[in-house]
Amino acid sequence: MDYLSFRNFRQFERTRREIRLPCDLLLDQRFRELPDVWKSHLLCLLMLAARMDNALPVNPHKLESLIGATEPVELEGLRPFVRYVSLDQPCEEDRAARIHIPDSVRVAVLVRDGGRCRRCHSATNLEIDHIVPICKGGDSEEPNLQTLCRRCNRRKWKKLVARI
Numbered sequence: 001m002d003y004l005s006f007r008n009f010r011q012f013e014r015t016r017r018e019i020r021l022p023c024d025l026l027l028d029q030r031f032r033e034l035p036d037v038w039k040s041h042l043l044c045l046l047m048l049a050a051r052m053d054n055a056l057p058v059n060p061h062k063l064e065s066l067i068g069a070t071e072p073v074e075l076e077g078l079r080p081f082v083r084y085v086s087l088d089q090p091c092e093e094d095r096a097a098r099i100h101i102p103d104s105v106r107v108a109v110l111v112r113d114g115g116r117c118r119r120c121h122s123a124t125n126l127e128i129d130h131i132v133p134i135c136k137g138g139d140s141e142e143p144n145l146q147t148l149c150r151r152c153n154r155r156k157w158k159k160l161v162a163r164i
């Protein structure tokens with residue numbers, strides 16, 4: 001199962017009840033070139049993304065009903081601003097950033113967590129997980145990292161999408 005996620009959502013995110021709208025968006029050529037209907041859809045979807053932890057359903061009809069659209073939502077038009085995230089590959093940015101966790105930090109996290117998954121205490125197939133994903137503004141510092149087994153890590157992402 002896939003979901004849609006705004007790129008660089010951090011610049012818009014404020015709380016689950018509010019978004020921040022940088023005025024520079026008006027200067028962004030990709031935004032300027034959108035038909036007005038798509039512009040308004042984009043803004044509504046940003047608000048929706050704030051409420052859904054930046055994990056939107058890929059289904060346009062579902063999006064239309066969630067934002068109360070009277071015109072069809074064209075996902076293709078929003079492409080420069082969103083990316084498709086697959087559950088099998090949790091988050092492309094997250095995966096790239098994982099490479100940047102220095103070995104010393106990995107070891108420190110594993111030792112801190114007793115070499116076991118923090119959720120089910122399994123000692124096999126361990127992965128270092130970003131508690132707050134990189135794509136949601138998390139970093140690769142030790143306090144934001146935890147040891148999870150592969151199964152619990154996948155389950156964490158399924159739960160995220162189940163909120164949709």
Ligand SMILES: [Zn+2]
Binds near residue numbers: 121122148151
């Ligand atoms: Zn586990």
